[in-house]
Amino acid sequence: MLFNSHIFLFAFLPLALLAVFGLGRLGFRGALFGLTVASFAFYAWWDWHNLLILVPSLLVNFGFGRRLTASAAKGEGRSSKLLLTIAIAFNLCLLGYFKYLDFAIATASTLTGIQYALKHIVLPLGISFFTFEQIAYVVDSSRGKARPYGFLEYCVFVTFFPHLIAGPIIQHDELLEQMDARIQRPNRENLSLGFTLFVIGLFKKVVLADTIAVHVGPVYDAGLGAPVPTLFAAWLATVAYSVQLYFDFSGYSDMAIGLARLFNLKLPANFDSPYRAHNIIDFWRRWHLTLSRFLRNYLYIPLGGNRGSSFRRYLNLFLTMLLGGLWHGAGWGFVLWGGLNGLFLLINHLWRNTFKLSKDNPRPVSRFTLEVGITWTFLLIMFSRVFFRAPTFDGAVRVLKGLVGQGGIAIAEGLRAESKGVAMLIVLYAWCRYAPNSQQWLAAMKPVLKPVMNPSPWQVQLNPRWALVFAAMGLTSLLLFNRVSQFLYFQF
Secondary structure, three states: OOOOOHHHHHHHHHHHHHHHHHHHOOOHHHHHHHHHHHHHHHHHHHOHHHHHHHHHHHHHHHHHHHHHHHHHHHOOHHHHHHHHHHHHHHHHHHHHHHHHHHHHHHHHHHHHOOOOOOOOOOOOOOHHHHHHHHHHHHHHHHOOOOOOOOHHHHHHHHHOHHHHOOOOOOOHHHHHOOOOHHHOOOOHHHHHHHHHHHHHHHHHHHHHHHHHHHHOHHHHOOOOOOOOOOHHHHHHHHHHHHHHHHHHHHHHHHHHHHHHHHOOOOOOOOOOOHHHOOOHHHHOOOOOHHHHHHHHHHHHHHHOOOOOOHHHHHHHHHHHHHHHHHHHOOOHHHHHHHHHHHHHHHHHHHHHHHOOOOOOOOOOOOHHHHHHHHHHHHHHHHHHHHHHHOOOHHHHHHHHHHHOOOOOOOHHHHHHHOHHHHHHHHHHHHHHHHOOOHHHHOHHHOOOOOOOOOOOOOOOOOOHHHHHHHHHHHHHHHHOHHHOOOOHHHHO
8 A cells, every 4th residue: 555545654654553562561572463463454555466486585694684783793714705605596587587687678578579478477566676775684693783683673663554565775783773663652743743744744755756746647657659758748747857856756765754753763864955966976876876885885885885996986976876776777778877877977986086076075166066066966866767767668769769859849939838837836946946845854853863954043843833834834734635646666
């Protein structure tokens, strides 16, 4: 079920809260059991057959983790490495079969000219996210960084429903170290903060992201043989998609963080005003923070990281982004998107190294130069997302042709027909670029695991006046529930 649906808000969530805190009266294990059952029920709602994949994955990885933890404690290096290799191979094979087998078959058909039959495998929801989390767990277990958790604790870590489908991607210690008596009974402050964050995220998704989405689909989903869009239509759709994607995914993350807080648990932040980034390096330190952290810790560093020659470092960086693109989806558009971002990062690092720029040795820049950097970064990110959003490579090329005017200009006509959409897009982009984010507004209440950087000087207070504001936001969102739509990151 979707967070932005009546069944979730008015049935599942109240029942989950009652079950967890009701069973919590029996003790800590009762609350854990309640969280586990609620999370399994949430996942099974989509299709109970998905449990036939999730449950074996949980059992196998839990077993690997316990054995690797014991091996690390005994110093059994060789056997630990072999077991870790098998554990990672198991997870990658599971992900590869469901997510990439049809992609591999289609690619082989294209390369050989022989038409192989596709399997038409249905992608289980959230498999990319829970696979990454479990890979991180077994790797940390082999390094002696994970203690031998109980099975119920492990189930909650992987399946906790607020983050199960689309993140944030959490590390085992971030959630499991909070598993104590605090989850047994409701906390008034956490309930207030949790519902506040949930409403903010719901408003972002339902009122903002879904509203601006109407300008994206007609251009990007036009289909094979569609004419090249006009300059105006292509730019409107492409800017709208970047704005839609931000409010859709950051809205989901806010809702996930808020829902976790209802159960007295904190999740890590996933966004830090990414459209304020003044270069590509800065952007990837602000966008999808938990994925960037995973790619750095479990892919870039194992590949060699900053060790070795500059060439090897840049190759590691490029490969990490290429694989990060493939993680998002089984298609060459995602690979190209990842490769472009890898190339942008590589050029950015080369520039900084050439001019000896670093955090410790910054060059003073004017406000104008900073604004130019922010705008240029956004344009590069937006350009790369044409391949991310378009269903096919030909579709992406068609949109790119439109962006350079090959389909005609039509600015005056477009402005007359879409004046409200353009005005809304300008306001939303300005919001992304200049307004404090939700964590900064609520920094005084410590909404996420780590302290919030650069908190807003105007803090939201949980008082009656602000309650009316959030009640109005929630009511507006509920009135638009007749157009319930899936979150964009559910497809990954």
